[in-house]
Amino acid sequence: xxxxxxxxxxxxxxxxxxxxxxxxxxxxxxxxxxxxxxxxxxxxxxxxxxxxxxxxxxxxxxxxxxxxxxxxxxxxxxxxxxxxxxxxxxxxxxxxxxxxxxxxxxxxxxxxxxxxxxxxxxxxxxxxxxxxxxxxxxxxxxxxxxxxxxxxxxxxxxxxxxxxxxxxxxxxxxxxxxxxxxxxxxxxxxxxxxxxxxxxxxxxxxxxxxxxxxxxxxxxxxxxxxxxxxxxxxxxxxxxxxxxxxxxxxxxxxxxx
Amino acid sequence: xxxxxxxxxxxxxxxxxxxxxxxxxxxxxxxxxxxxxxxxxxxxxxxxxxxxxxxxxxxxxxxxxxxxxxxxxxxxxxxxxxxxxxxxxxxxxxxxxxxxxxxxxxxxxxxxxxxxxxxxxxxxxxxxxxxxxxxxxxxxxxxxxxxxxxxxxxxxxxxxxxxxxxxxxxxxxxxxxxxxxxxxxxxxxxxxxxxxxxxxxxxxxxxxxxxxxxxxxxxxxxxxxxxxxxxxxxxxxxxxxxxxxxxxxxxxxxxxx
Numbered sequence: 001x002x003x004x005x006x007x008x009x010x011x012x013x014x015x016x017x018x019x020x021x022x023x024x025x026x027x028x029x030x031x032x033x034x035x036x037x038x039x040x041x042x043x044x045x046x047x048x049x050x051x052x053x054x055x056x057x058x059x060x061x062x063x064x065x066x067x068x069x070x071x072x073x074x075x076x077x078x079x080x081x082x083x084x085x086x087x088x089x090x091x092x093x094x095x096x097x098x099x100x101x102x103x104x105x106x107x108x109x110x111x112x113x114x115x116x117x118x119x120x121x122x123x124x125x126x127x128x129x130x131x132x133x134x135x136x137x138x139x140x141x142x143x144x145x146x147x148x149x150x151x152x153x154x155x156x157x158x159x160x161x162x163x164x165x166x167x168x169x170x171x172x173x174x175x176x177x178x179x180x181x182x183x184x185x186x187x188x189x190x191x192x193x194x195x196x197x198x199x200x201x202x203x204x205x206x207x208x209x210x211x212x213x214x215x216x217x218x219x220x221x222x223x224x225x226x227x228x229x230x231x232x233x234x235x236x237x238x239x240x241x242x243x244x245x246x247x248x249x250x251x252x253x254x255x256x257x
Numbered sequence: 258x259x260x261x262x263x264x265x266x267x268x269x270x271x272x273x274x275x276x277x278x279x280x281x282x283x284x285x286x287x288x289x290x291x292x293x294x295x296x297x298x299x300x301x302x303x304x305x306x307x308x309x310x311x312x313x314x315x316x317x318x319x320x321x322x323x324x325x326x327x328x329x330x331x332x333x334x335x336x337x338x339x340x341x342x343x344x345x346x347x348x349x350x351x352x353x354x355x356x357x358x359x360x361x362x363x364x365x366x367x368x369x370x371x372x373x374x375x376x377x378x379x380x381x382x383x384x385x386x387x388x389x390x391x392x393x394x395x396x397x398x399x400x401x402x403x404x405x406x407x408x409x410x411x412x413x414x415x416x417x418x419x420x421x422x423x424x425x426x427x428x429x430x431x432x433x434x435x436x437x438x439x440x441x442x443x444x445x446x447x448x449x450x451x452x453x454x455x456x457x458x459x460x461x462x463x464x465x466x467x468x469x470x471x472x473x474x475x476x477x478x479x480x481x482x483x484x485x486x487x488x489x490x491x492x493x494x495x496x497x498x499x500x501x502x503x504x505x506x507x508x509x510x511x512x513x514x
Contacts, residue, residue, distance in 0.1 A: 069323075075367055090343070
């Protein structure tokens, strides 16, 4: 939805519009609940996009983790990856149920993001167990960083849900431990996995750009123009923070990012 | 473990042995709790086998359902298969936790059954969505029939767990509905799926025989010789009942078994 699609917003509701966002005396979205914030149709459309993107991301992550479980060297490792996959599925359920609760058809909300996620996963099919672990860790961390940044700008109800489904379930610790042990055992493994992590980051950025170019409401929320959306400079800073966090995580893993 | 491996059982505990099983005045296993029943080391070994077989079966089913989810024609269908997979994973968790609770290493208990399940799944890789659904339905139903038969002979605690993890979660209804709709739309589909179901049944029987031949304690419990185990005639009847139930289910699906 573009801004020309939202006739009568200002008259219909006390919601702030692009014009009044951030001005003194207007309650910022982050201090409102969903019922109040959603009276702005563009804010509503952006949140539906966000929930749809998150939901399909969880479903795709479920599928990929379950597939990577086949690469596990032991039954215990397989069970651990299956557990991660199952946790992602339950996150998917919460997001899907929320979409239904606010009167949106979940499948319709997810469809626009299928190509980007499927493209990412197709381009980054792990060739072994360690690549799968690095992918689970890196992918999860970048997605989590990004959605946390966005969450701060959301209405209270949506924020609570987004933070809940990003809740760390101890998966990172598992991946880090296994990857470090493998590098300790054979330092050459580190070089290969560092290249792999760089490829993952590149592919994630390229697919995100594709989404941003396609989804007006979501991008407008990110780059400003609705509610407490970022301005362009702040989007740049956000990407720096995410890249920096990625670099630190890779260093902690023993990989040069 | 064979019966010659259980020295001193009768002296150690009030547990019945093969010799006294079924005689008047002895409490049958089905009326005892785990603590009492497990004092017979051969009964204990048989239950560890059973839980290990069930646990790996659930983990393998998780993996295959998650993989079949990729074949789903719609996002809603994909979500439904992911839900089944996730339910199997939670069953796995309960069985694994139970093995740990009774002091068994879960991986060790599962290992003996990996080859049979993996063999079954490798031989019955669905080539499309409908074959995947029929497999989920047939495989689940046969396994469920078999474990229900066995459950009746188990101690009260083990029985409760086995029945809980076999609890129908509505998956059968989903598969039946989709398969019938496909046959209605194109009756030729029925012939192909009937052949497929027959292959599934054949492969399941062949892998079961492999397990029975390999696992002394489990087989002894099934064919008699420990506690309330079946005699050979009863095993024959059990297989008839399972085959008959399969035939009825196939007919209900619109498939000649």
